[in-house]
Amino acid sequence: MSKFQPFGPFKMPMNGSLVDTSKFATFWATIERQSPGLSRAVGCYVFAIRAGKGAKPWYVGKTEKRNLKDETWAPHTLYVYSKALNLRERGTPVLYLIAKQTRIGRYAKPRKGGIGDIRALENLLIGSCLLRNDKLLNVKQVPERNVTREEVKVAKDVVAGVRLELDA
DSSP: OEEEHHHHHHHHEEETTTTTTHHHHHHHHHHHHHHHTGGOOOEEEEEEEEEEEEEEEEEEEEEEESSSHHHHHHHHHHHHHHHHHOOOOOOEEEEEEEEEOTTTTTTTTOOOTTOHHHHHHHHHHHHHHHHHHHOOOOOOOOOOOOOOOOHHHHHHHHHHHHHHHHHO
16 A cells, blocks of 8 residues: 655745745755655645635646656746746745655655556545636646536545545
């Protein structure tokens, strides 16, 4: 059975309405002090904007062949963050990290062939985040936005069931 550990939220450094890439080293140094090795792990991440009623997810990503540090600040990812920041009215951008762990509790490292359970977790997170934000910016896994009430109910039941399994 795969094991994942969530971390965050981590406040994203800003320069105006964009993520401040000049603060990259400082951002990851802070995370490394809190959880050594996390930046070199693989797993999933959620970019969200925190406001009065919690955090609203805007993008779910995964990394299997690169580490979290490199993937979450890659140009294509920063572009998606900027799109989300332009859609929001206010709030603080935050990043959640969900690291895959090995059987002995270390962080899993990148692999050339990818890691299937990370893809499965990403799909589960996308489904869950869609329940919170129907404007989620994931394109590949969310081609159609017309979801029926019954599909939403089924998705909520599935997410609730997975939570029970993860807690067990």
